[in-house]
Amino acid sequence: xxxxxxxxxxxxxxxxxxxxxxxxxYRGYDSCGVAISVNSALETAPTIEVHKDVxxxxxxxxxxxxxxxxxxxxxxxWATHGEVxxxxxxxxxxxxxxxxxxxxxxxxxxxxxxxxxxxxGHHFSSETDTEVIAHLIENYYSGDLERAVARALAELVGTYxxxxxxxxxxxxVVARRESPLIIGVGDKENFVASDVAAVLDYTGSVVYLxxxxxxxxxxxxxxxxxxxxxxxxxxxxxxxSVEEAQKGxxxxxxxxxxxxxxxxxxxxxxxxxxLIEPLIALDVVKDxxxxxxxxxxxxxxxxxxxxxxxxxxxxxxxxxRVKVASEFNHYDxxxxxxxxxxxxxxxxxxxxxxxxxxxxxxxxxxxxxxxxPGSSITRIAEQVFYTRSGPEIGVAATKTFMTQLVALYLxxxxxxxxxxxxxxxxxxxxxxxxxxxQQVLDEVGKIAQHARELSPYANVFFIGRGLNYPVAxxxxxxxxxxxxxxxxxxxxxxLKHGPFALLGRTTPVVAITTKDDTYEPMLTSxxxxxxxxxxxxxxxxxxxxxxxxxxxxxxRLPQVDPLxxxxxxxxxxxxxxxxxxxxxxxxxxxxxxxxKSVTVP
Ligand code: AGP
Numbered sequence: 001x002x003x004x005x006x007x008x009x010x011x012x013x014x015x016x017x018x019x020x021x022x023x024x025x026y027r028g029y030d031s032c033g034v035a036i037s038v039n040s041a042l043e044t045a046p047t048i049e050v051h052k053d054v055x056x057x058x059x060x061x062x063x064x065x066x067x068x069x070x071x072x073x074x075x076x077x078w079a080t081h082g083e084v085x086x087x088x089x090x091x092x093x094x095x096x097x098x099x100x101x102x103x104x105x106x107x108x109x110x111x112x113x114x115x116x117x118x119x120x121g122h123h124f125s126s127e128t129d130t131e132v133i134a135h136l137i138e139n140y141y142s143g144d145l146e147r148a149v150a151r152a153l154a155e156l157v158g159t160y161x162x163x164x165x166x167x168x169x170x171x172x173v174v175a176r177r178e179s180p181l182i183i184g185v186g187d188k189e190n191f192v193a194s195d196v197a198a199v200l201d202y203t204g205s206v207v208y209l210x211x212x213x214x215x216x217x218x219x220x221x222x223x224x225x226x227x228x229x230x231x232x233x234x235x236x237x238x239x240x241s242v243e244e245a246q247k248g249x250x251x252x253x254x255x256x257x258x259x260x261x262x263x264x265x266x267x268x269x270x271x272x273x274x275l276i277e278p279l280i281a282l283d284v285v286k287d288x289x290x291x292x293x294x295x296x297x298x299x300x301x302x303x304x305x306x307x308x309x310x311x312x313x314x315x316x317x318x319x320x321r322v323k324v325a326s327e328f329n330h331y332d333x334x335x336x337x338x339x340x341x342x343x344x345x346x347x348x349x350x351x352x353x354x355x356x357x358x359x360x361x362x363x364x365x366x367x368x369x370x371x372x373p374g375s376s377i378t379r380i381a382e383q384v385f386y387t388r389s390g391p392e393i394g395v396a397a398t399k400t401f402m403t404q405l406v407a408l409y410l411x412x413x414x415x416x417x418x419x420x421x422x423x424x425x426x427x428x429x430x431x432x433x434x435x436x437x438q439q440v441l442d443e444v445g446k447i448a449q450h451a452r453e454l455s456p457y458a459n460v461f462f463i464g465r466g467l468n469y470p471v472a473x474x475x476x477x478x479x480x481x482x483x484x485x486x487x488x489x490x491x492x493x494x495l496k497h498g499p500f501a502l503l504g505r506t507t508p509v510v511a512i513t514t515k516d517d518t519y520e521p522m523l524t525s526x527x528x529x530x531x532x533x534x535x536x537x538x539x540x541x542x543x544x545x546x547x548x549x550x551x552x553x554x555x556r557l558p559q560v561d562p563l564x565x566x567x568x569x570x571x572x573x574x575x576x577x578x579x580x581x582x583x584x585x586x587x588x589x590x591x592x593x594x595x596k597s598v599t600v601p
Pocket of ligand 1 (some may be wrong): 049298300301343345346347349352396397398426477481574594595596597598
């Protein structure tokens with residue numbers, strides 16, 4: 001979604017703003033802009049120079065005059081109110097052109113505010129909700145920007161992360177409510193951004209703002225107030241390096257992140273299972289008296305939750321419910337003794353944050369599973385389990401999904417009462433995962449070949465059973481989001497209840513055939529499918545010679561305990577989606593209309 005950046009310090013802000021905006025491109029956007037407070041000559045009034053356009057930051061940069069100024073802001077917009085146009089791109093100015101604003105979030109009462117401001121004589125140049133903020137601040141501004149911003153924000157209903165500046169002033173006023181905002185702390189310079197990726201090039205230390213915070217940021221100082229009171233926010237070290245947020249020689253971030261999975265799994269396991277003793281040491285504590293678990297999440301994180309549902313059910317015999325976070329608002333079941341877990345790699349997905357808030361309001365204990373330190377979900381949930389994937393830049397989640405699975409398996413194992421032999425076997429299974437995943441990655445060439453065969457089709461079905469049905473869902477999601485091929489996942493046994501009507505020579509089927517109790521029924525489903533004409537590509541383990549006779553192609557995977565098969569099947573399906581999208585020439589890291597973290601309802 002939208003990304004915002006700001007700079008106040010001793011250097012020219014323009015190149016810093018542009019580089020920071022490029023670091024936020026992964027969030028997804030359709031237009032961009034920068035505003036710089038220009039150091040005017042003494043005899044002329046200070047001004048704000050704004051440049052904005054539709055399209056990529058690099059394209060805007062080509063037509064950008066060199067503007068000098070030590071304070072500025074920038075924005076990448078993902079349209080919500082109004083079409084994609086230069087006028088609707090941020091920053092937005094007030095009538096005088098002396099106050100500039102960039103904003104992430106949604107102002108719900110913007111229409112009534114705009115009507116009121118128009119009656120007062122304000123002229124609007126865009127269709128956005130954001131522009132009302134600039135005009136409201138203009139109404140209240142008489143020399144004290146912080147005060148004017150506070151008064152204007154008090155009138156807003158909705159969510160925001162904003163940066164505001166006034167021409168000629170050496171400071172930015174920034175604020176947040178339910179939209180992420182951080183301050184990167186430098187030496188005689190400070191940086192503001194929607195997430196740490198934007199500031200990694202300049203500093204390793206950040207302050208995470210809390211809801212309701214208003215901060216005045218200059219090169220020399222940062223002062224924060226909340227509800228009028230001065231507050232201190234801890235300065236924290238960013239646990240990610242610049243290199244981790246770069247492509248490192250890979251053609252796409254997604255491919256790099258797929259290949260980082262053995263390391264990401266190892267890092268997430270580290271500290272939780274000892275390499276010598278079969279121990280799991282988690283910081284997560286289960287309250288006495290809790291009788292079931294409800295997991296809320298969106299997209300890929302929801303698929304991880306569905307796999308978790310099987311694993312927790314199997315190992316702990318604990319009832320688990322899984323809800324798409326945006327549906328949780330419409331959910332009205334008894335939750336007296338329910339532990340609510342929210343899974344979100346970004347920790348900023350609004351639907352998931354709102355679901356966790358609702359759970360807390362209902363009095364349920366809450367646990368967040370996230371990859372981003374300091375993200376909003378870590379402030380809302382009572383307990384946090386951090387996955388350790390490092391930054392994920394590609395819009396398609398890959399390594400964060402893998403480590404969410406690690407987290408769920410660890411949680412399930414830690415709450416289960418298992419026979420020691422079974423327990424040790426599972427620990428061994430976890431330990432072997434990085435090398436098994438690496439073996440799948442080593443077969444990348446063969447999977448790419450299958451992807452080339454899949455690439456001309458317009459529709460693909462993915463089928464699985466049991467634990468691997470959600471894996472099929474994840475495979476279909478990966479394929480549709482980056483290759484734009486329509487892909488649907490079905491529990492294999494369900495195809496004959498309707499989707500069979502669509503099967504034919506032009507609808508290939510990817511079938512996950514794991515050697516567990518789902519294997520025989522899966523073969524039955526495959527035979528029924530083959531009788532109707534589709535090509536079938538099977539994911540099958542090494543040594544399964546029978547499968548060849550029933551399908552058209554086989555992607556071979558190393559043997560593992562079937563409980564761990566989702567890890568290997570998912571990697572193969574990620575590679576299948578990646579190489580299909582590459583064959584079709586799609587913009588893999590920045591798929592159309594998608595955003596990395598979805599911070600709007
Ligand atoms: C994954 O490939 C998607 N881009 C998307 O479904 C994503 O998983 C979803 O938006 C949830 O994000 P989160 O994990 O950051 O909450």
